Amino acid sequence: MSLDKVYAYIDANTDDFVEDLVKLVKQPSVSAKGEGIQECAELVEKMMQEIGLSTKIFHEEKGNPVVYGEIKSKKSDRTLLFYDHYDVQPPEPLEKWMYEPFSGKISDGKIYGRGASDNKGNLVSRLKAVQALLEVTGDVPVNIKFFVEGEEEIGSPHLEPIIKKYKDLFSADAAIWEFGGTDRRGRPNLYLGLKxxxxxxxxxxxxxxxxxxxxxxxxxxxxxxxxxxxxxxxxxxxxxxxxxxxxxxLSPSSEEIECLRNIPFEEEETKKELELKKFLQNKSGIEALKALLCxxxxxxxxxxxxxxxxxxxxxxxxxxxxxxxxxxxxxxxxxxxxxxxxxxxxxxxxxxxxxxxxxxxEPTKTPINDPFVKLVAKTAEKVYGKRAVVYPISAGSGPMHLFRNFLGYPVVSVGCSHPEANTHAPNENLKIKSFIKGTKFIAALIGDFAL
Ligand SMILES: [Zn+2]
The missing domain is CATH 3.30.70.360 (Alpha-Beta Plaits)
Incomplete structure (x- = not known):
């Protein structure tokens, strides 16, 4: 597969990709208030169909619809699943936004709006990566599945029965989780688990x-x-x-501790922002990180x-x-x-x-020496030109355990966000540059996963 041609397609179609993301951001989908959920699920399904995925919306008795999409590869039996969510956090406090939270306003090379980064930006970037592969090569290098839920921001309370009921449909060889991006030095982040x-x-x-x-x-x-x-x-x-x-x-392994040493931890900035003289128990450096993550x-x-x-x-x-x-x-x-x-x-x-x-x-993590972790890290380094920063686990939470523990495949979280994205806060945004680079990364990753 010629990655150059795929990249060229992504560059040439940047405006259309941005337009689709703006369309999705403009559709409110606040799970905490039940606002715009059905409409947003249908819009996601439509976007999947437009690029050639076959789709299904799961309306279970309880909970918001899950949008599922898939496309089979003509030449590979391997399957990569993407987990994303179309719901967003409430936009409040409204007075702190520079632009209307559901405006999708583009300014200064950024798309502004609730969900621009978390998680609509990531979702669209993945769909566009698949579109690019299909348009350029007429096929996908591996089977692709999208699992896009609508209750992530309220703790995914109804996900477990769906996963258990349709476990064969959601089977895969590995999954890419919803979030991630680059740090201030442009290094891609990988997260291998969640608390x-x-x-x-x-x-x-x-x-x-x-x-x-x-x-x-x-x-x-x-x-x-x-x-x-x-x-x-x-x-x-x-x-x-x-x-x-x-x-x-489980206490962190020596390999995991080694990873922690490589994680940039902006201690002084955090303390300054919170007007704290010190962290709890005066923790700092690796000790603070160990406490935070492990x-x-x-x-x-x-x-x-x-x-x-x-x-x-x-x-x-x-x-x-x-x-x-x-x-x-x-x-x-x-x-x-x-x-x-x-x-x-x-x-x-x-x-x-x-x-x-x-x-x-439940907490979960994929072991650091899993071949899938190595593959994602290698592709990230290839695309971003910088060594990936690997978080053995993230301090946040989510339903990853259902995929990692119950469905039983390795899961790594990577994405197209950046440190100033203001996720969950006013003025959430996504840099168009990060969005496009992230789209190339996912396309490359799908290609490498076939090898
Ligand atoms: Zn979120």
Missing amino acids: GVLSVELRAGGASKDVHSANAPIIPNPAWRLVWALNLLKDKEENILIEDFYENV QPTCTINGFVSGYTGKGSKTVLPHEAVAKLDFRLVPNQNSNEIFRKLVKYLKNRGFGDLEIIKHGCT
Whole structure:
């Protein structure tokens, strides 16, 4: 396959590719509010059909539609699957945007809009890479599958049953995950895994209604009960105290530590931006990175009870609520951690607390020495002219485990984004240059995967 011809096609069609991305950005698809979901799914399906993929939209009983597309290669049995999502984060706060969040405004060589980078830019870049291969060679070097869901930004709560029900359809030899890009020095990033997350709510109750705080000697105070319960979960040295919490944690291998050393970590910039003198426990360098990427966490997301308004109010609240999340690392399991949490609090006299499980995804990673990881890194280096930066795992979460663990193939995350893309924030954008380079990278990757 002549990659030069494919690259030339991509260059010659840049304006059309940008136009398609703008069209997709203009279609709101906010899963948190259920806004524009069906319309966006149909638009994605149409874009797939336009380049020659056969498609299917999965409307399950629960959850937003999943758009699936595929095309078979005439000469290869290998299959590469792309996981993407068409839903986006809410655009708020609206007043911070330079242009309307769903305008797809092009300015300064960038396409602005919610989803421009996460994840519509990546999705369109992959579709266009496939289009370029088809137009130039009349075939795809390997079988291609696209799995594009509509609930990634709300934790993919309905994905598991679909994956399990249609597991044969979603089988592949490897998958490319949704996100990635280059760093400030133009080096391509590879992410080999994701942390899991378990979100829980703890509720303590007391009297049937708020009472005068003069009653404190005889009426139980749920705010205190919740504080005491939370105090049992973690000590001041940041150790999580739930029994056997660390039981299945895999510590990073020496190869992974080596990778961490190669990761640019902008410590000083981050501290400055957050107006912090130091990180937690004064961590820095490799220790901070190791903690960030390889350690599980227990975080209080919020705590509400009683009166916190102006001045004072001598009241004894009737309930207290805390929300927490646990970020999990391989090989922890969210159900197991939830069970351990419930048992631990019960054994320490807090069986009266209501403990609600909200959402969860499992941690996963593809081993650093997997041949697919090597192939992606090699192609990235070839296309970008710089050695790839490999993250053994990312600090974020997502449903990657369903593909990696359940469907059982290697998964690597790479993409066409850049450090100033403002994903999830106002003024999200994608540089047209990054978009086009990323499209070439995916085309090259599909070609190399056939070899
Ligand atoms: Zn996102």
